[in-house]
Amino acid sequence: MKRGAMKILFAASEAYPLVKTGGLGDVLYSLPHALHDRGADIRLVLPGYRALLRQLDPMRILGWLDVRGAEGMVSARILETRHPDFAFPLWVIDCPPLFDREGNPYVDASGQDWPDNAERFAVFARVAALLAQDALNLGWQPAVVHMHDWQTGLVAALLAEQPRRPKTVFTIHNLAYGGYFPSSDFVRLQLPSHWWSPEGAEFHGVFSMLKAGIVYADAVTTVSPTYAQEICTPEFGYGLDGLLLSRQYKLHGILNGIDTRIWNPSTDPHLPAHYSVSRIQPGKRRNKRALLERFLPQADDAALQAPLLGLVGRLVEQKGIDWVLAAIPVLLAETDVRLVLLGSGQAMYERKLARLARQHPQRIFIEVGYDEPLAHRIEAGADLFLMPSRFEPCGLNQMYSLRYGTPPVVFKTGGLADTVVDATEAALQDGSATGFVFDVPDVAAFLDALRRALDLYRQPAQWRRLQQAGMRQSFGWSESADRYLALYST
Structure with a gap:
C-alpha cells in the first residue's frame, strides 16, 4: 500500500462470500474492493459468527478489548486474517457468548430475532469504535469509518463523543429495518443517557440503532438517488422522514454497483454456456x-x-x-x-x-x-x-x-x-x-x-x-x- 493512502475502516454485519443474507453482503465485498483498486488502505471488521470463523484460517490475534455488555463487562478477542477472496485484511470480533451460534446472523431457526440482538450489536459497535481509535496500538488509524445499516449505527454515536476521531459515514441499505429495541435494553447496556431523546436515538419510547447512525454520523448515504428522495416522505420514511428531511444537508443517494467480475455472462463459472452482447444466442x-x-x-x-x-x-x-x-x-x-x-x-x-x-x-x-x-x-x-x-x-x-x-x-x-x-x-x-x-x-x-x-x-x-x-x-x-x-x- 503506497504511502499517504486514505485509510478506511468498513464496519458491517455481513460480507459476501463469508456471510450473506442479501444485497448488503454483496456491497460489502464490492465497494471496499473498488476503493482498494483506487489506492485506499482498507480494513473490514465483522462479527465472529461461527459460520464465518469456520472459513477463516490462519488468523492472528491482534489483542483483546473489554467493553460493557448487558450484564457487565464482555471480553472480545480481535483477530486479523487474510482470505483469498479479499485484497485487504479482515478484522473479526470474536466474542463467543454473542456470536458463536449456528444459523442466521440476525434470527434463530424459527425466524425470530435473536433475543440478545441489542447486546450483540452494541458490543460489536463498542469494539469497532475502539478499533477506529486504534485502541490496540496497531499503528493503523482510519481517516474514515464507513458503517452499514442498523447493526453499526451505534458506532457513529460512540465516535461522536470523541474529540479526536475519524470522519463517520453511515449507509442506509434498507430503512425498513431500524434496529428497534426496548428502553430496558438501553438501560441494561448503560448507553449514554443523553442519547435517550427525540434528538438522539430514542424513537417513540424505544431506541433505534439506525436512527443513531442517521443522527450522529457526519454523512449519511443511501443506495440510490431515488431512494434518497423517497425516504424523506411519509410513504417510505417509516416515521423517520421528518428526521431525514432535517438532515438532507448530509444525505446523499449513491447508486450501488455490481461486481462485474463475478456477474459476467462471458466468464461466469456457474453457467453451462457463456455468451456476450454481440452473441447472445445460442x-x-x-x-x-x-x-x-x-x-x-x-x-x-x-x-x-x-x-x-x-x-x-x-x-x-x-x-x-x-x-x-x-x-x-x-x-x-x-x-x-x-x-x-x-x-x-x-x-x-x-x-x-x-x-x-x-x-x-x-x-x-x-x-x-x-x-x-x-x-x-x-x-x-x-x-x-x-x-x-x-x-x-x-x-x-x-x-x-x-x-x-x-x-x-x-x-x-x-x-x-x-x-x-x-x-x-x-x-x-x-x-x-x-x-x-x-x-x-x-x-x-x-x-x-x-x-x-x-x-x-x-x-x-x-x-x-x-x-x-x-x-x-x-x-x-x-x-x-x-x-x-x-x-x-x-
Whole structure:
C-alpha cells in the first residue's frame, strides 16, 4: 500500500462470500474492493459468527478489548486474517457468548430475532469504535469509518463523543429495518443517557440503532438517488422522514454497483454456456435448456420455446411476492409461460408457491432457500426477470438481469426507477429501452407490464435490441466508488 493512502475502516454485519443474507453482503465485498483498486488502505471488521470463523484460517490475534455488555463487562478477542477472496485484511470480533451460534446472523431457526440482538450489536459497535481509535496500538488509524445499516449505527454515536476521531459515514441499505429495541435494553447496556431523546436515538419510547447512525454520523448515504428522495416522505420514511428531511444537508443517494467480475455472462463459472452482447444466442438458449432440465429432466420443445420467467429474492410482501402469486393463475390461463423461483421468506408464501408447483409440475419450479450458483443460472437461463418490489432501496438483481440479457419487469421505485428504462414506443425506437416498468402498485398494472413484455418477446429482432441495450449498461462500481472517495474527503 503506497504511502499517504486514505485509510478506511468498513464496519458491517455481513460480507459476501463469508456471510450473506442479501444485497448488503454483496456491497460489502464490492465497494471496499473498488476503493482498494483506487489506492485506499482498507480494513473490514465483522462479527465472529461461527459460520464465518469456520472459513477463516490462519488468523492472528491482534489483542483483546473489554467493553460493557448487558450484564457487565464482555471480553472480545480481535483477530486479523487474510482470505483469498479479499485484497485487504479482515478484522473479526470474536466474542463467543454473542456470536458463536449456528444459523442466521440476525434470527434463530424459527425466524425470530435473536433475543440478545441489542447486546450483540452494541458490543460489536463498542469494539469497532475502539478499533477506529486504534485502541490496540496497531499503528493503523482510519481517516474514515464507513458503517452499514442498523447493526453499526451505534458506532457513529460512540465516535461522536470523541474529540479526536475519524470522519463517520453511515449507509442506509434498507430503512425498513431500524434496529428497534426496548428502553430496558438501553438501560441494561448503560448507553449514554443523553442519547435517550427525540434528538438522539430514542424513537417513540424505544431506541433505534439506525436512527443513531442517521443522527450522529457526519454523512449519511443511501443506495440510490431515488431512494434518497423517497425516504424523506411519509410513504417510505417509516416515521423517520421528518428526521431525514432535517438532515438532507448530509444525505446523499449513491447508486450501488455490481461486481462485474463475478456477474459476467462471458466468464461466469456457474453457467453451462457463456455468451456476450454481440452473441447472445445460442448461449442463452443452452442456459435455458440446462435450467429447465434441472427441474424437468425431459424438457420438451414446447417448454424450451415458451417464455421462462425467473425470480430470485426474499419471499416477502416488500418484494411484491403477493402480486406474483396473484398473477400466476392469470398467466397460466392466458399464456404458455413457465416460472422458476428461488428464495425464502414468510412461511405463508413458501407454502403457497410450493402448492402451485405441485399443482403445475410442468410449468412452475420452486427452490426454497438460497443457492448462489442457481441464482446465476436463473439470471442467465430466464427470458424475463420478475422484480415487482413495492420499494427497493437499490436492488442488485435487476442489474444482474440487464447484464445477463434478461429484461426485468419492475415497479417504478427506488433503484429500480434509476436503472431500468421502460420499453415504451419512444424508448424502443431510440434504443434506450432496457426492461418493463409499471408505476401503479397493484396486480393489474403488474400484469399489464407482463403482457407488454410477452408481446415483445414474440418479436425476436425487437427483443434482441432490448437485450443488447440492457447488456451495454454500465453498472460497475467505478463511478460510485469515485463519489464515495469525494464524500470521504470533504
